Amino acid sequence: MKVKVIVTLKNGVxxxxxxxxxxxxxxxxxxxxxxxRQGKYFVIDIKENDESKAKIKAExxxxxxxxxLVIEDYKIV
Amino acid sequence: xxxxxxxxxGSNCDRxxxxxxxxxxxxxxxxxxxxxxxxxxxLIVLPGGFSYGDYxxxxxxxxxxxxxxxxxEFANSGGLVLGICNGFQILTETGLLPGILQQNKYLxxxxxxxxxxxxxxxxxYFKNIKKDILELHIAHNEGNYFCSEEELKLLEDNxxxxxxxxxxxxxxxxxxxxxxxxxxxxGIVNKNRNVLGMMPHPERMIDKYLSGEDGSLxxxxxxxxxx
Numbered sequence: 001m002k003v004k005v006i007v008t009l010k011n012g013v014x015x016x017x018x019x020x021x022x023x024x025x026x027x028x029x030x031x032x033x034x035x036x037r038q039g040k041y042f043v044i045d046i047k048e049n050d051e052s053k054a055k056i057k058a059e060x061x062x063x064x065x066x067x068x069l070v071i072e073d074y075k076i077v
Numbered sequence: 078x079x080x081x082x083x084x085x086x087g088s089n090c091d092r093x094x095x096x097x098x099x100x101x102x103x104x105x106x107x108x109x110x111x112x113x114x115x116x117x118x119x120l121i122v123l124p125g126g127f128s129y130g131d132y133x134x135x136x137x138x139x140x141x142x143x144x145x146x147x148x149x150e151f152a153n154s155g156g157l158v159l160g161i162c163n164g165f166q167i168l169t170e171t172g173l174l175p176g177i178l179q180q181n182k183y184l185x186x187x188x189x190x191x192x193x194x195x196x197x198x199x200x201x202y203f204k205n206i207k208k209d210i211l212e213l214h215i216a217h218n219e220g221n222y223f224c225s226e227e228e229l230k231l232l233e234d235n236x237x238x239x240x241x242x243x244x245x246x247x248x249x250x251x252x253x254x255x256x257x258x259x260x261x262x263x264g265i266v267n268k269n270r271n272v273l274g275m276m277p278h279p280e281r282m283i284d285k286y287l288s289g290e291d292g293s294l295x296x297x298x299x300x301x302x303x304x
Contacts, residue, residue, distance in 0.1 A: 013223070014257070016184050065141065068134055068170070070177045071223060 003046055003058040006075045007067045008039035042066060078103050078303050080120040083148065085110045085139045090125035090161065090280060097280035098122070101296040110142045119303055120157045121148055123164030125216075125278055135178060135219045136166030145171060157201060157303075158272045162217055165264070165274030174267055174274045175232065176224030181217070182257025188216040190288060191255055193240040193263045193277055194247050200270040201302045202295070203239060210247050211240070211291040213277035215255065215263075220276040222258035222265075232265060240264040240275055 009015050015037050022036040044061070048054040055076050062074040080103040084091045091107065098105040098120075108115055115121060129138035139145070145167075152158045152173050160168040168174040181187060192210050195203050224232070232238055241261040243249045254261045256276075264275025282292030 014179070014182070016180055016182055016257075020184060065133070065137065068137070068177055070169075070175075070225065071179065 001046060001048060001051065001054050003044045003054050004077045005042040005044065005058055005062060005066060006039055006077055007042070007062070007072050008037060008075070009071055010073050013071045040066075078119045078300060079117060080105045080122060081108050081115050081118040082106075082122045082124055083108050083110060083115075083144055084124070085126070085128035085142065085167075087128045087130055088124050088126035088163070090163075090278060093278075093280045094122055094124045094161070097283045097292065097296055100283060101293070101300050103300065108144060110139070110144045112144050113147065115144070115147045115151065118151070118156070120159060120299075121151055123148070123158070123160040123167050124280075125162030125164060128163055128167065131219075134170065136163060136168075136170040139163075139167045140170035149173060152267070152272050155269065155271055159202070160272075160274040161278055161280065162215075162220075162276055165276055166219060168272060168274040173272050174265055175228045176222055176259075176265070178217075178219045178276070179221040179223050180219050181221050181255075186216075186218045187220070187255050189214070189255075191215050191263075191277060192243050192245050192247075192253070193275075194243045194249065196238045196241055197236045197266070199236065200239065200266045200273065202266070202273045202299055204298075204302050206298045207294060208291065210243065210245070211277075211294065212245075212282065212289050213279055213291055214281040214288070215277050217256070217276055220256040220258065220263075222262040222276075224259065229259065233260075235268055237266050237268065237270075238262055238264075239266050239273055240277070
Protein backbone atom coordinates (compact mmCIF):
# COMPACT_ATOMS: atom_id res chain seq x y z
CA MET A 1 0.00 0.00 0.00
CA LYS A 2 1.02 3.60 -0.46
CA VAL A 3 1.82 5.77 2.53
CA LYS A 4 2.10 9.54 2.15
CA VAL A 5 4.45 11.57 4.29
CA ILE A 6 4.86 15.32 4.62
CA VAL A 7 8.06 16.73 6.10
CA THR A 8 8.09 20.37 7.12
CA LEU A 9 10.44 22.67 8.99
CA LYS A 10 9.61 23.06 12.67
CA ASN A 11 8.02 26.27 13.82
CA GLY A 12 10.64 28.88 14.51
CA VAL A 13 13.22 27.39 12.13
CA UNK A 14 14.19 29.91 9.49
CA UNK A 15 12.94 28.98 6.00
CA UNK A 16 14.80 31.22 3.53
CA UNK A 17 13.20 29.54 0.49
CA UNK A 18 9.71 29.96 1.91
CA UNK A 19 10.53 33.60 2.62
CA UNK A 20 11.72 34.17 -0.97
CA UNK A 21 8.55 32.53 -2.32
CA UNK A 22 6.39 34.69 -0.05
CA UNK A 23 8.14 37.87 -1.18
CA UNK A 24 7.75 36.88 -4.83
CA UNK A 25 4.05 36.16 -4.32
CA UNK A 26 3.68 39.56 -2.65
CA UNK A 27 5.47 41.29 -5.53
CA UNK A 28 3.19 39.48 -8.01
CA UNK A 29 0.20 41.09 -6.37
CA UNK A 30 -0.76 38.38 -3.87
CA UNK A 31 -0.59 40.97 -1.13
CA UNK A 32 -2.49 38.95 1.47
CA UNK A 33 0.17 36.22 1.70
CA UNK A 34 1.66 36.54 5.18
CA UNK A 35 4.01 33.57 5.21
CA UNK A 36 5.05 30.56 3.11
CA ARG A 37 6.67 27.48 4.61
CA GLN A 38 8.16 24.99 2.17
CA GLY A 39 8.26 21.24 2.80
CA LYS A 40 8.70 17.82 1.19
CA TYR A 41 6.10 15.26 0.18
CA PHE A 42 6.86 11.54 -0.15
CA VAL A 43 4.70 8.75 -1.55
CA ILE A 44 6.09 5.43 -0.31
CA ASP A 45 4.87 2.15 -1.72
CA ILE A 46 5.30 -0.44 1.05
CA LYS A 47 4.83 -4.22 0.66
CA GLU A 48 2.23 -4.33 3.39
CA ASN A 49 -1.55 -4.63 3.36
CA ASP A 50 -2.19 -3.73 6.99
CA GLU A 51 -2.53 0.05 7.19
CA SER A 52 -1.40 0.44 10.79
CA LYS A 53 1.66 -1.76 10.22
CA ALA A 54 2.58 0.25 7.11
CA LYS A 55 2.26 3.47 9.05
CA ILE A 56 4.51 2.18 11.84
CA LYS A 57 7.13 1.33 9.22
CA ALA A 58 6.77 4.75 7.62
CA GLU A 59 7.19 6.42 10.98
CA UNK A 60 10.44 4.51 11.53
CA UNK A 61 11.63 5.68 8.09
CA UNK A 62 10.77 9.28 8.99
CA UNK A 63 12.77 9.12 12.21
CA UNK A 64 15.77 7.40 10.65
CA UNK A 65 16.05 9.09 7.26
CA UNK A 66 13.23 11.13 5.77
CA UNK A 67 13.22 13.88 8.39
CA UNK A 68 16.03 15.43 10.38
CA LEU A 69 14.37 15.93 13.74
CA VAL A 70 16.74 18.78 14.63
CA ILE A 71 14.82 21.06 12.30
CA GLU A 72 11.98 19.07 10.76
CA ASP A 73 8.63 17.56 11.75
CA TYR A 74 6.92 14.76 9.82
CA LYS A 75 3.30 13.89 9.34
CA ILE A 76 1.94 10.65 7.90
CA VAL A 77 -1.22 11.53 5.99
CA UNK B 78 50.87 8.65 10.58
CA UNK B 79 48.21 6.92 8.54
CA UNK B 80 45.10 8.60 7.23
CA UNK B 81 42.09 7.41 5.24
CA UNK B 82 39.92 9.57 3.01
CA UNK B 83 36.46 8.15 2.34
CA UNK B 84 35.14 8.65 -1.19
CA UNK B 85 31.38 8.82 -1.78
CA UNK B 86 29.75 9.11 -5.18
CA GLY B 87 29.81 12.87 -5.69
CA SER B 88 32.77 13.65 -3.43
CA ASN B 89 34.99 16.15 -5.24
CA CYS B 90 37.56 17.34 -2.70
CA ASP B 91 38.91 13.85 -1.99
CA ARG B 92 41.96 14.21 -4.25
CA UNK B 93 42.82 17.68 -2.93
CA UNK B 94 42.68 16.22 0.56
CA UNK B 95 44.89 13.31 -0.53
CA UNK B 96 47.47 15.74 -1.93
CA UNK B 97 47.36 17.87 1.22
CA UNK B 98 47.70 14.94 3.64
CA UNK B 99 50.60 13.44 1.68
CA UNK B 100 52.35 16.81 1.37
CA UNK B 101 52.52 17.10 5.14
CA UNK B 102 53.64 13.55 5.77
CA UNK B 103 50.55 11.40 6.21
CA UNK B 104 50.50 7.99 4.56
CA UNK B 105 47.08 8.37 3.02
CA UNK B 106 44.78 5.79 1.52
CA UNK B 107 41.53 6.31 -0.34
CA UNK B 108 38.56 4.22 0.81
CA UNK B 109 35.46 3.64 -1.34
CA UNK B 110 32.12 4.09 0.46
CA UNK B 111 31.04 0.53 -0.32
CA UNK B 112 33.84 -0.98 1.76
CA UNK B 113 32.86 -2.29 5.15
CA UNK B 114 36.06 -1.73 7.05
CA UNK B 115 38.81 0.86 7.18
CA UNK B 116 42.49 -0.13 7.37
CA UNK B 117 44.28 0.97 10.54
CA UNK B 118 44.33 4.78 10.57
CA UNK B 119 45.25 7.64 12.86
CA LEU B 120 42.85 9.95 11.05
CA ILE B 121 39.73 9.45 8.94
CA VAL B 122 38.64 12.26 6.64
CA LEU B 123 35.20 12.78 5.12
CA PRO B 124 35.95 15.12 2.22
CA GLY B 125 33.94 17.91 0.63
CA GLY B 126 31.72 17.57 -2.39
CA PHE B 127 28.14 16.66 -3.15
CA SER B 128 27.77 13.09 -1.94
CA TYR B 129 24.78 11.40 -3.61
CA GLY B 130 23.97 14.67 -5.35
CA ASP B 131 22.86 16.24 -2.05
CA TYR B 132 19.61 14.27 -2.45
CA UNK B 133 17.06 14.49 0.38
CA UNK B 134 19.34 16.58 2.65
CA UNK B 135 23.06 17.20 2.23
CA UNK B 136 24.96 14.28 3.70
CA UNK B 137 21.86 12.29 4.65
CA UNK B 138 22.32 9.44 2.17
CA UNK B 139 26.08 9.21 2.80
CA UNK B 140 25.35 9.00 6.52
CA UNK B 141 23.64 5.65 5.86
CA UNK B 142 26.28 4.22 3.52
CA UNK B 143 28.07 0.93 4.17
CA UNK B 144 31.36 2.42 5.37
CA UNK B 145 29.76 4.75 7.92
CA UNK B 146 29.36 2.09 10.62
CA UNK B 147 33.15 1.73 10.72
CA UNK B 148 33.58 5.51 10.84
CA UNK B 149 31.17 5.76 13.79
CA GLU B 150 32.89 2.90 15.63
CA PHE B 151 36.28 4.54 15.02
CA ALA B 152 35.01 7.89 16.32
CA ASN B 153 33.34 6.32 19.35
CA SER B 154 36.59 4.59 20.26
CA GLY B 155 38.38 7.95 20.29
CA GLY B 156 39.77 7.99 16.72
CA LEU B 157 40.18 11.32 14.95
CA VAL B 158 37.51 12.00 12.33
CA LEU B 159 37.67 15.19 10.29
CA GLY B 160 34.75 16.26 8.10
CA ILE B 161 35.23 19.16 5.72
CA CYS B 162 32.23 20.89 4.13
CA ASN B 163 30.04 17.99 2.87
CA GLY B 164 31.99 15.90 5.38
CA PHE B 165 30.71 18.20 8.15
CA GLN B 166 27.18 17.78 6.81
CA ILE B 167 27.61 13.99 6.86
CA LEU B 168 28.89 14.10 10.45
CA THR B 169 25.80 15.98 11.64
CA GLU B 170 23.55 13.52 9.79
CA THR B 171 25.25 10.56 11.47
CA GLY B 172 24.72 12.19 14.85
CA LEU B 173 28.46 12.26 15.63
CA LEU B 174 28.12 16.05 15.74
CA PRO B 175 25.02 17.93 16.92
CA GLY B 176 22.95 20.32 14.80
CA ILE B 177 22.56 20.60 11.04
CA LEU B 178 23.86 22.67 8.12
CA GLN B 179 20.91 24.43 6.52
CA GLN B 180 20.77 26.31 3.25
CA ASN B 181 22.68 29.60 3.32
CA LYS B 182 20.57 32.44 4.67
CA TYR B 183 20.86 34.49 1.48
CA LEU B 184 20.07 31.48 -0.78
CA UNK B 185 23.25 31.77 -2.80
CA UNK B 186 26.14 29.38 -3.32
CA UNK B 187 29.13 31.09 -1.77
CA UNK B 188 32.70 30.60 -2.87
CA UNK B 189 35.68 32.59 -1.66
CA UNK B 190 38.20 33.18 1.06
CA UNK B 191 37.05 33.87 4.61
CA UNK B 192 38.72 34.42 7.96
CA UNK B 193 37.97 32.18 10.90
CA UNK B 194 38.88 32.59 14.54
CA UNK B 195 40.22 29.59 16.42
CA UNK B 196 38.03 29.42 19.53
CA UNK B 197 39.31 26.30 21.18
CA UNK B 198 42.84 24.97 21.32
CA UNK B 199 42.24 21.99 23.56
CA UNK B 200 41.52 19.65 20.63
CA UNK B 201 44.18 17.88 18.58
CA TYR B 202 43.29 19.81 15.44
CA PHE B 203 44.07 23.30 16.73
CA LYS B 204 46.25 22.70 19.79
CA ASN B 205 49.49 24.72 19.41
CA ILE B 206 48.38 26.35 16.14
CA LYS B 207 50.51 29.43 15.58
CA LYS B 208 47.76 31.79 14.43
CA ASP B 209 44.47 32.70 16.10
CA ILE B 210 42.88 33.85 12.85
CA LEU B 211 43.19 31.72 9.73
CA GLU B 212 42.37 32.60 6.14
CA LEU B 213 40.63 29.62 4.55
CA HIS B 214 38.42 28.93 1.56
CA ILE B 215 34.71 28.15 1.59
CA ALA B 216 32.46 26.88 -1.21
CA HIS B 217 29.00 25.77 -0.21
CA ASN B 218 25.26 26.20 -0.51
CA GLU B 219 24.38 24.66 2.85
CA GLY B 220 26.70 26.01 5.53
CA ASN B 221 24.20 27.77 7.74
CA TYR B 222 24.81 25.99 11.03
CA PHE B 223 21.75 25.54 13.24
CA CYS B 224 21.01 23.72 16.47
CA SER B 225 18.54 23.98 19.33
CA GLU B 226 19.10 26.48 22.16
CA GLU B 227 19.83 23.63 24.57
CA GLU B 228 22.37 22.14 22.19
CA LEU B 229 24.01 25.55 21.65
CA LYS B 230 24.37 25.99 25.39
CA LEU B 231 26.09 22.59 25.62
CA LEU B 232 28.42 23.53 22.75
CA GLU B 233 29.34 26.77 24.49
CA ASP B 234 29.65 25.29 27.99
CA ASN B 235 31.93 22.51 26.74
CA UNK B 236 33.95 24.81 24.45
CA UNK B 237 32.98 22.70 21.45
CA UNK B 238 32.84 25.65 19.06
CA UNK B 239 36.13 25.21 17.20
CA UNK B 240 36.17 28.03 14.64
CA UNK B 241 33.91 31.01 13.88
CA UNK B 242 33.67 33.35 10.88
CA UNK B 243 35.24 36.76 11.49
CA UNK B 244 36.99 39.66 9.81
CA UNK B 245 40.72 39.76 9.11
CA UNK B 246 41.13 41.38 12.53
CA UNK B 247 38.81 39.00 14.35
CA UNK B 248 35.56 40.97 14.40
CA UNK B 249 32.68 38.49 14.61
CA UNK B 250 29.84 40.86 13.77
CA UNK B 251 27.06 39.84 11.38
CA UNK B 252 28.65 41.37 8.27
CA UNK B 253 31.45 38.81 8.52
CA UNK B 254 29.06 35.88 8.71
CA UNK B 255 28.82 34.60 5.12
CA UNK B 256 25.93 32.15 5.46
CA UNK B 257 23.83 33.03 8.51
CA UNK B 258 25.36 30.36 10.73
CA UNK B 259 24.31 30.47 14.37
CA UNK B 260 26.93 32.37 16.42
CA UNK B 261 29.12 32.55 13.27
CA UNK B 262 29.90 28.86 13.72
CA UNK B 263 32.22 27.55 11.00
CA GLY B 264 33.28 24.37 12.79
CA ILE B 265 32.59 22.35 15.93
CA VAL B 266 34.07 19.39 17.76
CA ASN B 267 32.20 16.63 19.58
CA LYS B 268 32.20 16.36 23.35
CA ASN B 269 35.26 14.11 23.33
CA ARG B 270 37.05 16.55 20.97
CA ASN B 271 38.16 13.85 18.52
CA VAL B 272 35.58 14.62 15.80
CA LEU B 273 35.85 17.95 13.97
CA GLY B 274 33.43 19.20 11.34
CA MET B 275 34.04 22.48 9.57
CA MET B 276 32.84 24.22 6.44
CA PRO B 277 36.16 25.86 5.38
CA HIS B 278 38.59 23.85 3.25
CA PRO B 279 42.14 23.81 4.66
CA GLU B 280 43.20 21.51 1.80
CA ARG B 281 42.68 24.38 -0.65
CA MET B 282 45.20 26.62 1.11
CA ILE B 283 48.37 24.59 1.14
CA ASP B 284 50.47 26.33 -1.46
CA LYS B 285 51.51 29.90 -2.07
CA TYR B 286 50.08 29.57 -5.58
CA LEU B 287 46.69 28.65 -4.09
CA SER B 288 45.94 32.08 -2.61
CA GLY B 289 47.21 31.25 0.83
CA GLU B 290 48.98 28.84 3.10
CA ASP B 291 46.98 28.84 6.31
CA GLY B 292 45.79 25.35 5.39
CA SER B 293 49.44 24.27 5.62
CA LEU B 294 49.49 25.52 9.19
CA UNK B 295 46.44 23.39 9.93
CA UNK B 296 47.91 20.15 8.53
CA UNK B 297 51.43 20.69 9.92
CA UNK B 298 49.95 21.41 13.31
CA UNK B 299 47.64 18.38 13.22
CA UNK B 300 50.49 16.07 12.26
CA UNK B 301 52.66 17.58 15.01
CA UNK B 302 49.93 16.92 17.56
CA UNK B 303 49.60 13.30 16.48
CA UNK B 304 53.29 12.46 16.73
